[in-house]
Amino acid sequence: MPKMNLSHFEAAMLFALFTSVVLGVVTKRTDRDRLHYGIYTFVCFFAALFGLGWLMYLGHG
């Protein structure tokens, strides 16, 4: 099996994508709500990724 070398950002994006798909599918009751929730979850992951990234950068000095 080939080895995959990803940066932190790429790995976190992949993680956010797969997790958002599953959370969107299993959580809501209509397809429209599922799509909205999946996108909302992905955006939340994205915001947390950048927010925590900057927090660590600034906190590190």
Next chain:
Amino acid sequence: MATEKEQKQPLPPVSVWAPALALSWLVPGGGHLLLKRTGRGLLLMAAITAMFVCGLMMRGAMFHPESGDLLTTLINTGGFIGDLASGILYLLSQWLGYAQPDMAGAVHDYGTKFLVTAGLLNILAMVDTFDIAAGRKD
């Protein structure tokens, strides 16, 4: 009120939901496919399988139950349950001899987390399958 209503719903017979639940564990998304939720089943299958395969390609480590102090036991047993929850993906990787040691490095670490999370997401899919099979959800 909602809690009272939920409590009044009787649990359907095991034969109604057990096959779908078992298939859902063994094949991610399989329970949804069995219950004729094809689109959702395929999405779950694709997402969970892709996550597990990415974890393997990043050379993530599998957890094994280990005893010791409380934290070690908790992490390793919990991780093992997470890995095991991937069903056939975990079983196949073990049968085919995947035995990556736990190594230092961000990519390996991400891989380990991908493998465990794939199993945890499959548990969510199993809960959804149960809800559908029990008639609690469309």
